[in-house]
Amino acid sequence: MASEKATLASGADLGDGLRQRVPSTQTASRPAQPADNKKFVKKEKTFVENFTEWEPIFAPILFTIAAFATRLWKIGISDIVTWDEAHFGKFGSYYIKHEYYFDVHPPLGKMLVGLSGVLAGYNGTFEFKSGEKYPEEVNYAFMRAFNALFGILCIPLAYYTARELKLRRPAVWLVTLMVLCENSYTTISRFILLDSMLLFGTVATVFCWSKFHNQRHSAFEPEWFLWLFMTGISIGCVCSVKLVGLFVTALVGLYTIEDLWNKFGDTRMPVSTLSAHLFTRIIGLIIIPFMIYMLSFALHFAILDRSGPGDAQMSSLFQANLKGTNVGKNSPLEVVYGSRATIKNMGYGGGLLHSHVQTYPEGSQQQQVTCYHHKDTNNDWFFYPNRNEPDYDAESEELRHIGDGSLIRLIHAQTGRNLHSHSIAAPVTKKDNEVSAYGNLTVGDDKDHWRVEVVRDAASWDRSKLRTLTTAFRLKHPTLGCYLRAGNTNLPQWGFKQVEVTCTKQNNPRDTYTHWNVEAHWNDKLPPSDPSVYKSPFFHDFIHLNVAMMTSNNALVPDPDKQDDLASQWWQWPILHVGLRMCGWDDKIVKYFLLGNPFVYWASTASLGVLALVVFWYLVRWQRGYKDLQESEVDRMHYAGLYPAAGWFLHYLPFVIMARVTYVHHYYPALYFAILTLGFLADWFLRNRGAAIQAVSYGILYSVIIGLYILFIPICWGMTGSNKQYSYLKWFDNWRISDA
Template sequence: MLQLPLVVTARLDLVLVLVTLLSLWTRLSGLGYPGAVVFDEVYYGQFLSLYMKRTFFIDDSGPPLGHALLALGAYLGGFDGNFVWNRIGAASPVNEVRWFCVAAYPCSLSVWSLRLLPALGGALCVPLGYLLILELRCSHLSALGAALLLLLENSLIVQSRFMLLESLLIFFVLLAFFSYLRFHNAPGRCWSRYGWLLLSGVSCAAAVGVKYTGLFSYLLLLGVASLHSWKLIGDQAQSHMSVCVQCGWKVLCLLVVPVLLYVFWFYVHLSILQRSGPHDQLMSSAFQASLQGGLSRVTRGQPLQVAFGSQVTLRSSAPRPVPCWLHSHKANYPIRYENGRGSSHQQQVTCYAFKDVNNWWIIKDPARQELVVDSPPRLVRHGDIIQLVHGMTSRLLNSHDVAAPMSPHAQEVSGYIDFNVSMATQNLWRLEIYNREAESEEWKTIVSEVRLVHVNTSAVLKLSGLPLPDWGFRQMEVVAEKLLKAHSGSLGWTVEEHRYGTSQEQKEREAELHSPTHIDIDRKISFWSKFTELQWKMLTVKQEESEHKYSSAPLEWIAMETNIAYWLHPSTNAQIHLIGNPVSWGVANLSLLAYQLLAALYLLRRRRGFRDLPDGAWQRFASVGLLCGGGWAVNFLPFLLMERTLFLYHYLPALCYLYLLSPALLEHIHTHLLSRTSRHMLAVCTAAVLLSIFLSYWTFCPLTYGNPELTANQLQALKWRDSWDILYRRR
């Protein structure tokens, strides 16, 4: 029988509610200000517009989940992608005044919705920090201290209030560790705790899916979980079945689920972005042909199998320096190069980075003179000997023992011209399909990746990647090089455009080459092929990076020797900067140093047989160091090895770990190292430091929110370090 009345009892942590509300207020209030593009919003905005138009792109800085989340906010706000993200403002000095040409958002665009999800993620980091400290078995006072440090950190507020990804990354990382510790601390017989483990795995996948730097924290969590599993295996009180079940759940939730979700982010990404875009040429011909528009309009309905007499364009598989096609034209190599070396003076063969009628070649059977496809077509297979005839000049692709112009260790490749000298033609090439599934496999359009091996010398046709001088019109050099010397990535060629030739006469053939035909046949590649190619391109193809005015070195972050000017009002001194709270930044650094010294002292004394702490206290101290100190290390040290443009905001995930470490270390010192009198002094000092942190936060609020406007003298007073770049106008 149902008993009435129904009673629900709930426990509510009012401190947690309070810090959550304060965090939402500091991150969400006035979110639409300024109504202009701010710093890296111009970078993410370009991808956002492409996302809204379902146009394919590559961002080498991170996986697609972050862009998808930003696009979700834009979609909810009704953004259609029609906005030109071309500038945030160019600074130029004019009488001690630096003017920013601001790109304002149109009134029809909901700026609030664009920035909503990053702001929510940043706001929820504060209560997550509170809960995480509690799961580390620290007191509610320590949890409150961690929450206040996160709440009053100006740089975290700034980074959360714009269309940027660091706040989402930090949110998912903190959620992953909180969920895992909640699982680890739950009673062993509580099956509901595996829900927390699953949430931890999902959060790890989301962190890595937002930015690749999330991988650092994910690996740390895997290390922590491995240590716990090793300890579990040695627990004799646990049955074999219990140990296997718990370890199996960890493998499933922390390894299998993140990998599957990571792939799922790409599946959603590729399902949405189905239209040809600005980054198509970075991808293979098969990938391009799977997109709507672009290459697919050119290649739709092409014959699949290459036959003798086929007219083809051959695209190099080399990812660098640029995508290009095998090309020739009516210009010869110079008789002598600038360094005095002689050439064959044959017709130039290059790799050209643009579509051109001179990219067409005809596959010829060496035993026959016809340049048309028979009926039925005689298909070209792996291992066949072929000749390649340049469509517009009828020159045969040739190589011989003459040094290439820019790569003298390799052979020159040319279109053969008979000058009646003792240089016989060597124009036979053996076709090797290196992604074949059978020895007699047919040569297929777009699908087959082939090598062309010179029969006389066994050299392989390849793109050297070096530009030719002016006499070669700055096109890319093509050479023939021995397989053992050549780099495998530059050896491959793919048939991109293809038709069956029907014209034997040169004039008719030239007209045919200028007039491609199409048949309505669709051809697609599998998701796994697209996923592996896209992932490889994201990891290997780097966009050109130039030195940025506000870029910085990792060692400058620790003492906050740098800042970033995010926005300046076009006519007043109102401005926004990425500057941290100097007091809390210093507290974080002191905490890290103090923990390292204290840990070294404890370890030395334990080695000598002294036990300064009970086992439980030592375990808590070690756990705090492993998670917080280790989190700082894995999120900071890798940047010391990176050769890329770095900014202050790259340090924010590492900084958050120090804000978790500080109150936990303070509690440890208060509980285990100080006398009663000293504890009172510590409490007074802690209160003074917290007040200083708040005053520092309040002092820099005008640079955090861009409001109120300050005078030039007030701005100059905020320049606490000479290395900071504070912008102001003198009136």
């Protein structure tokens, strides 16, 4: 031990001695140098290294500048209300005037249109009639530019999304260039519409999702939480603009299910960690989006506090609390025989009990009874005694109240016919009985009778009296034992697409579509009252409006008796079979044609089929035992190739299935996912090629995209003069750019 210690000590001393002598030895062996050369000389970066470092900053800036130029150039050259500006400009006006309206889309986008009007100094009085010239006091160019900003922001987001999907620089530029130089995206961004907002929300959601995916190995870190919640916020916003946002929500949901399933299969992961993953996703991707969606409706109700054209879509209590409404104002509270009233269905999206002189084409062929969401005199009904009681005498009749258990007749004020039902199948809901208007004051039978069943009353526990607005009641047909119902099923065109009214054989007291209330009430013998002091709950109004939106949206079906030159079919979109004239085609006005970049459309559509073949090829090779791909490459194909393709299908297939009328702009969110798919395939096939082949290939792609974009730019910026001078753009007869 002593010798070992001595050896270690001597070794340590030797090492110390060497370390002390080395500098002097090195100094002695070197030639003398000037003092300035003793400083450390930093190696300068090459041009390629500098470009690689700064490209992620400068490239998106340059692309965004180009987006500003293409989206804003000559944006105010046309001074007429163009295409759907007639709708969304008008909806924005309602927010400025605080007047309640109804539309099939959620409110966020239209509130932003209203905000653009406020910022532009617009007072909301212009009616936005289609083709009408904008007055000088409406700064429509600013409102259009505000809307164009959302289209502009899509370009840098597309750039960074492609980077997050791990595409190489040339493919990132290709994706960004296709979004920038897509003519339809340019055109649709230049008007007061919702489509650029919808597209921005879709692009933002995909970007946030890709950022979150790339944080998967840093779970529960601050940046992981940031992009999880940003994805949820984006989902909430895009769904609050248009319900089409649910399709990109489904894509994120598909990814989340797969991610959680993989984690569930990881037996090394503690149950507490798995539960935390599930809990955070419920909060970030379900609760936060839903809260944002509800917040948009809360703002909608708060801003639109005055009576307007959309009142009838809402419950009677909601309407009664609007400023300037006639609902409930000065109406008698208690209903008696001889009262004239409108009767509102209390189901979500319910309308007013209605009749008109037109008859059913089949069945009884008696006068139609429907539910209608607009106010007119055909919604008015008189409460009369049943045929077994003394007739009503307006002069000498004492007040006879109507309440729970009363057997009554309802007589249509305009035609004098009785609300009636019989054992004939309803025209659409065959399992229910048809409801019609039949006979008159003297002609009829006991099938004109209805028994009142009070469900609840917001004003009193007393059910012996029927009250305006506050009483919810059912109407039972005593002869057939069925209940009057309006279930948001729309009649065909012969019924003017109004809601079918039936007598349902199911006795379900909780079925709100069998609940009714008196909305407006007139009777000179009764004193006026103000039942509007009773508030309508927000959550009820929220659900009510959403059901009404979906019901009305489903009713937007093509009319076979009416030619719609603007409508198109789902199969026409991916092959760019048609475009859309956005305005009149007179030589004196500026004309816009909604059509995409031919290369972007055709190549992106083809890429979907090519991707399917590529995946099939590698699956066959894998089954045969070949290992062509590394794990990183499989991962890249999965998330950068298959998920964009899935996004395309999720945004495209619903329009194949749904029966509503469709237009070319419904394809634009799906097109973005096809562009991402094409960018992935370009990156995949060129990734291992030589620098020269890549340069030539991408150079050709860039040139074709830019060249076609410039060729078709007149349809985006506005065609002036005779449309015949643009006949060179009419490649196919279905492209109605020119009449030549």
